[in-house]
Amino acid sequence: xxxxKLNLDTGEKIIFExxxxxxxxxxxxTGLILAALGPxxxxxxxxxFLPEKILKAAExxxxxxxxxxxxxxxxxxxxxxxxxTNYYLDVWYVTEKRIIDVEQKSLFHREVSNLRFDxxxxxxxxxxxxxxxxxxxxxIRVQTAAEDSRGFQIKSVAHPEELRRxxxxxxxxxxxxVTGPHKILWDQxx
Amino acid sequence: MKxxxxxxxxxxxxxxxxxxxxxxxxxxxxxxAMVFFVGASLVLIFHWRTYGxxxxxxxxxxxxxxxxxxVLITLALISLSFI
Numbered sequence: 001x002x003x004x005k006l007n008l009d010t011g012e013k014i015i016f017e018x019x020x021x022x023x024x025x026x027x028x029x030t031g032l033i034l035a036a037l038g039p040x041x042x043x044x045x046x047x048x049f050l051p052e053k054i055l056k057a058a059e060x061x062x063x064x065x066x067x068x069x070x071x072x073x074x075x076x077x078x079x080x081x082x083x084x085t086n087y088y089l090d091v092w093y094v095t096e097k098r099i100i101d102v103e104q105k106s107l108f109h110r111e112v113s114n115l116r117f118d119x120x121x122x123x124x125x126x127x128x129x130x131x132x133x134x135x136x137x138x139x140i141r142v143q144t145a146a147e148d149s150r151g152f153q154i155k156s157v158a159h160p161e162e163l164r165r166x167x168x169x170x171x172x173x174x175x176x177x178v179t180g181p182h183k184i185l186w187d188q189x190x
Numbered sequence: 191m192k193x194x195x196x197x198x199x200x201x202x203x204x205x206x207x208x209x210x211x212x213x214x215x216x217x218x219x220x221x222x223a224m225v226f227f228v229g230a231s232l233v234l235i236f237h238w239r240t241y242g243x244x245x246x247x248x249x250x251x252x253x254x255x256x257x258x259x260x261v262l263i264t265l266a267l268i269s270l271s272f273i
Contacts, residue, residue, distance in 0.1 A: 005240070005241070063269050063270070063272035063273045064212075064216065064269075064273055066265070066266075066269040067216065067220075067266055067269035067270050067273065070262050070263075070265045070266035070269060071220075071223055071262075071266055073262055074223075074227065074259060074262040074263065074266070077255075077258060077259060077262065078227065078230050078231070078234075078259075081234055081251070081255050082230070082234065084251070085234055085237050085238065088242070088247075088251075089237065089241050089242070102241075104241075107233060107237065110241075
């Protein structure tokens with residue numbers, strides 16, 4: 001399954017899976033839910049204002065109306081799961097040696113990138129907004145030393161500070177293996 | 191009378207069912223919708239099986255997706271049968 005597709009080294013294990021916070025997904029999904037229930041809501045509210053002729057015509061075609069309404073719900077059910085699949089497959093896998101950034105841009109567009117801990121230059125965390133502060137989610141940006149590198153970024157991840165701490169720990173451990181004791185200070189600037 | 195000599199001379203036109211064509215059209219529409227639904231479902235299940243790392247989450251997603259889909263399709267079929 002996925003482990004073979006990630007091309008992990010021998011003995012390398014996934015320590016952490018990082019995804020966007022559930023609140024972000026459900027904010028996007030709410031639009032789909034409202035669209036799915038829209039016809040029902042409009043009919044419930046609007047039927048009091050419709051002329052009797054139209055109401056009688058609708059009653060006589062009730063079976064056809066229900067048929068289309070169930071297909072409408074099925075359509076949005078499928079769209080909901082397409083949205084969920086894009087959310088679920090957008091993930092960082094953190095192993096002992098590296099971060100594997102899997103970005104599912106659309107159903108048939110997938111990007112996988114690797115970032116070894118000893119290549120990390122800087123990690124920044126941004127928590128923006130009232131809801132993000134109370135629910136503790138934010139953006140993490142990881143910079144590498146390469147000039148042409150765009151870095152790694154994951155948006156709206158839960159507990160970003162804890163994740164940064166964990167990445168720092170593993171980075172320092174890898175750095176010690178390569179060059180001897182070396183630590184990134186919390187407030188290190190370029 | 192002349193009408194009695196014709197094969198369908200005594201047939202009351204007002205009682206002919208003209209909704210037969212509509213029903214066939216809706217069945218065809220339903221069949222087309224099912225083709226798209228099955229195609230989309232296969233794509234989704236392929237992605238979950240191929241890229242979903244936690245088999246428990248994948249199974250939960252599959253069960254939820256398929257069970258609700260079956261309920262909606264069944265309800266649509268029942269509605270269609272009344273047309």
